[in-house]
Amino acid sequence: MKGLVIGGGVAGLRAALDIANAGFDIYLVERDYSIGGRSAQITKSYPDLTNIKDVLKPLMEEVYNHERITLLTNSEVLGLEGEAGNFKVKIEKKPRYVPDGESCEKCIEVCPVEVPNEFNEGLDKRKAIFVPFSYAVPDGCVIDETNCLHFKDGSCSRCKEVCDGINFDQKAETIEIDVGSVVVATGFDPFDPNLRPELAYDKYDGVITSLELERLLDDDGPTGGKVIINGEEPKSIVFAHCIGSRDKKVDNPYCSRICCMYTAKEAYMLREKLPDANITACYIDMRAFGKGCEEFYEEVQKKQVLYRRGVAAEVYSNGGNLVLRAEDTLLSEPYESTADMIVLAVGVEPKEGSSELAENLGIKMDEYGFFVEKNMYDPVETEKEGIFLAGCCQGPKDITDSILQGGAAAAKAIGLMGRHSN
Amino acid sequence: MSLIEDVEESGWVLGKDTIDSIYACMQCGKCTGSCPSGRITGYRTRVLMNKLQSGDKSILEDPDIWLCTTCYTCYERCPREVKTTDVIRALRNVAAKEGYMSKAHRATAMYVIKTGHAVPINDATKKLRKKLGLSEIPPTTHKYPEALKAIQAISKKMKFDKLVGFDWNTMNLEEREEK
Amino acid sequence: MKEYAYFLGCITPNRYPGIEAATMKVLKNFDIETRDLNGASCCPAPGVFGSFDLNTWLLIAARNVTLADMMGLDVYVTCNGCYGSLQEADHLLKERPDLKDWVNENLKDEGLEYKGNIEVKHIVELLYDDIGIKRLKEAVVAPLDVKIGAHYGCHFLKPSAIRGHGSSERPTILDELIEATGAKSIDYKDKLMCCGAGGGVRTRDLESSLTFTKQKFESMKKVEIDATVNTCAFCHLQMDRGQVEIKEMFGKEFNMPVLFITQLIGLSMGMSTEELGLDMHSMPMTEKFIR
Ligand SMILES: Cc1cc2nc3c(=O)[nH]c(=O)nc-3n(C[C@H](O)[C@H](O)[C@H](O)COP(=O)(O)OP(=O)(O)OC[C@H]3O[C@@H](n4cnc5c(N)ncnc54)[C@H](O)[C@@H]3O)c2cc1C
Ligand code: SF4
Ligand code: SF4
Ligand code: SF4
Ligand code: SF4
Numbered sequence: 007m008k009g010l011v012i013g014g015g016v017a018g019l020r021a022a023l024d025i026a027n028a029g030f031d032i033y034l035v036e037r038d039y040s041i042g043g044r045s046a047q048i049t050k051s052y053p054d055l056t057n058i059k060d061v062l063k064p065l066m067e068e069v070y071n072h073e074r075i076t077l078l079t080n081s082e083v084l085g086l087e088g089e090a091g092n093f094k095v096k097i098e099k100k101p102r103y104v105p106d107g108e109s110c111e112k113c114i115e116v117c118p119v120e121v122p123n124e125f126n127e128g129l130d131k132r133k134a135i136f137v138p139f140s141y142a143v144p145d146g147c148v149i150d151e152t153n154c155l156h157f158k159d160g161s162c163s164r165c166k167e168v169c170d171g172i173n174f175d176q177k178a179e180t181i182e183i184d185v186g187s188v189v190v191a192t193g194f195d196p197f198d199p200n201l202r203p204e205l206a207y208d209k210y211d212g213v214i215t216s217l218e219l220e221r222l223l224d225d226d227g228p229t230g231g232k233v234i235i236n237g238e239e240p241k242s243i244v245f246a247h248c249i250g251s252r253d254k255k256v257d258n259p260y261c262s263r264i265c266c267m268y269t270a271k272e273a274y275m276l277r278e279k280l281p282d283a284n285i286t287a288c289y290i291d292m293r294a295f296g297k298g299c300e301e302f303y304e305e306v307q308k309k310q311v312l313y314r315r316g317v318a319a320e321v322y323s324n325g326g327n328l329v330l331r332a333e334d335t336l337l338s339e340p341y342e343s344t345a346d347m348i349v350l351a352v353g354v355e356p357k358e359g360s361s362e363l364a365e366n367l368g369i370k371m372d373e374y375g376f377f378v379e380k381n382m383y384d385p386v387e388t389e390k391e392g393i394f395l396a397g398c399c400q401g402p403k404d405i406t407d408s409i410l411q412g413g414a415a416a417a418k419a420i421g422l423m424g425r426h427s428n
Numbered sequence: 429m430s431l432i433e434d435v436e437e438s439g440w441v442l443g444k445d446t447i448d449s450i451y452a453c454m455q456c457g458k459c460t461g462s463c464p465s466g467r468i469t470g471y472r473t474r475v476l477m478n479k480l481q482s483g484d485k486s487i488l489e490d491p492d493i494w495l496c497t498t499c500y501t502c503y504e505r506c507p508r509e510v511k512t513t514d515v516i517r518a519l520r521n522v523a524a525k526e527g528y529m530s531k532a533h534r535a536t537a538m539y540v541i542k543t544g545h546a547v548p549i550n551d552a553t554k555k556l557r558k559k560l561g562l563s564e565i566p567p568t569t570h571k572y573p574e575a576l577k578a579i580q581a582i583s584k585k586m587k588f589d590k591l592v593g594f595d596w597n598t599m600n601l602e603e604r605e606e607k
Numbered sequence: 608m609k610e611y612a613y614f615l616g617c618i619t620p621n622r623y624p625g626i627e628a629a630t631m632k633v634l635k636n637f638d639i640e641t642r643d644l645n646g647a648s649c650c651p652a653p654g655v656f657g658s659f660d661l662n663t664w665l666l667i668a669a670r671n672v673t674l675a676d677m678m679g680l681d682v683y684v685t686c687n688g689c690y691g692s693l694q695e696a697d698h699l700l701k702e703r704p705d706l707k708d709w710v711n712e713n714l715k716d717e718g719l720e721y722k723g724n725i726e727v728k729h730i731v732e733l734l735y736d737d738i739g740i741k742r743l744k745e746a747v748v749a750p751l752d753v754k755i756g757a758h759y760g761c762h763f764l765k766p767s768a769i770r771g772h773g774s775s776e777r778p779t780i781l782d783e784l785i786e787a788t789g790a791k792s793i794d795y796k797d798k799l800m801c802c803g804a805g806g807g808v809r810t811r812d813l814e815s816s817l818t819f820t821k822q823k824f825e826s827m828k829k830v831e832i833d834a835t836v837n838t839c840a841f842c843h844l845q846m847d848r849g850q851v852e853i854k855e856m857f858g859k860e861f862n863m864p865v866l867f868i869t870q871l872i873g874l875s876m877g878m879s880t881e882e883l884g885l886d887m888h889s890m891p892m893t894e895k896f897i898r
Contacts, residue, residue, distance in 0.1 A: 252454070497816075
């Protein structure tokens with residue numbers, strides 16, 4: 007009996023490996039061109055500043071090379087029928103147009119199309135034919151057919167002129183597979199800060215999201231690890247906690263759980279790069295509940311990151327400088343803080359496309375769009391037998407918790423498939 | 429009665445839920461940080477919510493509660509959807525009942541009882557109206573004495589006259605010690 | 608032809624009749640007739656009377672709405688305070704049967720009954736929805752080559768859940784109306800800030816109240832604006848007469864012409880400075896607004 011994992015972030019990778027290592031064949035369906043998920047966009051992890059690439063890259067490669075795992079990237083689940091032990095799943099597999107591993111990158115040079123690079127949160131551009139990121143798996147180039155001129159109006163085939171491997175005739179195919187269990191691990195999207203217009207994210211380049219800062223902090227990132235805003239290193243930086251979380255006005259009343267700590271980590275890394283900068287964090291309550299987290303928070307404070315109680319109220323520009331208005335709630339004083347860079351600690355939201363997937367699989371979503379577990383004692387099972395949940399698709403969590411849940415979901419899937427195999 | 433019960437009673441028009449929304453306040457400071465008044469005066473929206481939660485009646489005599497312009501910025505932005513501005517209005521109703529209404533405010537109220545308008549017509553404006561081709565007296569309570577009577581009847585029925593200390597004999601404010 | 612009742616309130620007819628004249632003239636040009644709302648009173652100001660006694664506030668506001676309701680006409684206002692009171696009262700009465708009964712019980716003596724068959728509208732809605740930007744543009748005969756700092760005021764947009772004109776953070780409706788006249792609407796720091804008049808602050812603490820206004824003008828001065836245009840008679844008073852008071856109190860001069868939106872539109876349609884009452888303001892019009 008075979009299993010299916012949907013989503014190749016840390017949770018899905020862990021689940022796929024654990025099930026495969028127990029002796030079951032596994033399909034791993036990933037919507038993106040590469041596996042890795044959001045964690046690949048992040049450089050180091052709190053609280054111990056582990057280099058994520060050091061952990062994630064081997065995990066991705068292990069999955070790719072595993073003889074029991076069939077990896078389907080650029081693919082999506084269209085429907086599911088049947089019951090636990092005997093699901094029929096329809097999958098659409100879209101073409102990459104370039105053979106895996108092909109990466110001389112001459113094609114990239116000749117391609118005339120430039121679009122914002124999603125992996126770098128739009129901080130730089132990529133071509134219509136591109137390598138998703140430095141350690142993408144599968145590696146090599148892919149063509150993004152929504153932006154490629156060949157697919158738009160047939161007006162271009164420059165890449166093909168320099169690379170024989172490219173095949174525009176590849177077609178999307180729909181395949182049907184039989185599986186005994188399904189692990190859903192489709193992850194999350196960051197909150198769109200334009201829903202809080204008073205923070206002026208769309209108005210000023212100096213207002214960025216925490217995920218953008220992750221890309222700036224990455225040595226492999228668009229600036230080679232330099233933190234540069236409007237052509238200069240920022241001298242004063244304000245972090246704004248709880249953006250799009252604990253906020254009924256944007257229908258996200260929940261706490262996103264990771265942003266207190268990832269902000270502390272980003273502040274720490276920023277301090278290492280900018281020893282003389284003023285760094286402030288505006289927070290409501292500090293949630294440093296994980297193992298080693300409170301201690302790390304103290305480390306960050308000792309690096310002279312000023313924690314000021316009170317959420318960011320609004321942002322305006324004072325002719326060049328950004329100004330953040332807030333109340334210091336411990337002093338009961340409203341204040342204005344000038345900054346070159348304001349980092350919005352955006353919260354965790356359900357992945358785009360979650361409702362379609364829920365419908366296709368026949369599982370439930372909560373009022374926010376996260377998938378619903380069976381109950382608090384069965385936190386990886388759903389009400390539909392044979393379908394399990396792992397990672398941020400079930401609710402906000404960090405990498406360790408996502409991996410934990412991935413392992414737990416795998417154990418449940420193994421047990422179920424074991425029962426049905428006998 | 430507790431402070432919040434007083435506010436609920438005075439604010440019944442706005443609904444009990446509106447008033448009770450203060451219990452959801454998480455003291456984040458979005459309100460004060462957004463408040464144009466707080467930038468200028470000593471008024472702190474968040475602190476007010478805190479004191480309401482704890483039932484601290486001293487806020488009734490705090491002149492700062494009268495420095496909110498009811499701009500609704502905090503109300504719009506509050507992440508816990510506390511109906512701040514409406515609560516402030518209802519709270520002021522309680523303060524007014526306790527006698528903390530300033531002379532200037534009583535005078536504004538007096539004009540409505542006396543003329544139907546907080547800002548009544550004057551001779552200068554009558555001239556301007558004429559020049560513009562408008563009726564010298566606008567078609568309001570200024571022109572219709574029976575309409576003014578209706579406003580006065582409402583004032584009496586609601587005991588608004590008593591609240592502001594309006595003397596029907598002198599058609600003026602009665603003397604009152606300013607609290 | 609469309610017909611509306613016009614709720615005048617206090618400041619418009621009793622201090623700035625130019626707003627009243629300009630509004631009726633502009634509407635008439637677009638075939639919108641205005642009928643007097645006979646016997647209307649003070650709205651009464653939502654942040655002032657709502658702060659003194661909500662019962663009195665609701666009854667008087669409801670009475671004003673009911674006068675229009677009994678005429679069977681939608682009613683419009685030229686003041687955000689009036690809008691705040693009438694629109695909120697109407698909303699409450701439509702939402703809450705207990706309030707409606709209470710109000711009707713108390714209005715009975717005057718022979719009034721609120722039924723809730725009409726809408727309370729702001730002049731900006733008439734301009735934007737009934738007339739529309741396209742027709743306003745077509746009616747321009749004397750385009751205005753000026754830079755304007757828009758002042759929305761508070762109670763036209765907020766509380767947004769009750770007013771229903773979308774988010775209050777990035778409104779464009781007034782800017783669009785201003786630009787329909789050929790003028791340019793210029794962004795400035797405290798564009799959406801309160802003028803400082805509301806909530807009884809002007810009456811009780813003029814200095815604090817004018818400090819708001821001063822801040823707004825300071826932020827307007829930074830971006831070189833020819834005039835400020837508003838949607839509210841009370842803001843208009845605070846910003847026009849307020850400049851005289853600011854000069855007396857703080858020794859600061861801004862000399863910024865202040866126009867109500869229908870006065871600006873009137874100018875663009877070829878009406879004269881005098882017939883729009885612009886010569887009656889505390890702050891004199893500059894060259895560009897004299898026609
Ligand atoms: C700014 C920032 C900093 C962070 N820093 C840290 C940190 O320092 N330490 C830490 O522990 N955590 C950190 N996190 C949290 C971390 O990113 C998450 O815990 C982790 O990515 C969750 O893994 P996941 O597998 O659940 O989801 P994801 O990483 O989101 O992966 C989900 C995968 O599923 C795929 N997918 C989605 N929908 C479909 C579909 N319909 N079909 C097929 N595939 C689909 C996606 O393409 C993606 O590859 C940070 C997060 C942010 C935003
Ligand atoms: S065919 Fe498409 S991908 Fe290839 S070079 Fe042209 S635009 Fe780029
Ligand atoms: S983890 Fe911290 S920053 Fe994130 S929502 Fe919770 S309290 Fe706010
Ligand atoms: S914004 Fe709302 S939750 Fe935050 S302190 Fe103010 S009233 Fe309380
Ligand atoms: S409504 Fe009052 S308390 Fe709220 S922001 Fe405006 S002035 Fe401040």
